Amino acid sequence: MAYTISQIAQRFGVEPHTLRFYEKEGILHPQRTPSGIRTYSEEDVVQMEVAMCLKSTGMPLKEIKRYFDLVAQGDDTLDQRLEIFTSHREHVLEEIDTLQKYLCKIEHKIQWYQDFLADKKKQAV
Secondary structure (H helix, E strand, O other): EEHHHHHHHHOOOOOOOHHHHHHHHOOOOOEEOOOOEEEEEEHHHHHHHHHHHHHHOOOOOHHHHHHHHHHHHHHHHHHHHHHHHHHHHHHHHHHHHHHHHHHHHHHHHHHHHHHHHHHHHHHHO
């Protein structure tokens, strides 16, 4: 099945110019109709899903492109692709750890305000 740029943009919650940018950067490779209209295949959809996942976890577009370039080169690049994901997993785990620390601070503040407000209500009675 072929999808238009509007359909893909809507599906992924991005603007069409984002898809054109991804094409310019070599991340997506849509086909063109004889009149020049971009059409996206199921393979493009899967590639966009992977790209969005990686981007949302902080992987730079340059590294996402590198990954897809390695995929296109075939099985001789499996070790390199594994390294990309292993390295990125470490980055994601560090981000999770940082966010957990921030969450602890937020939880502490919530508890402080709850206790303060409870004490204030007791004093008012």
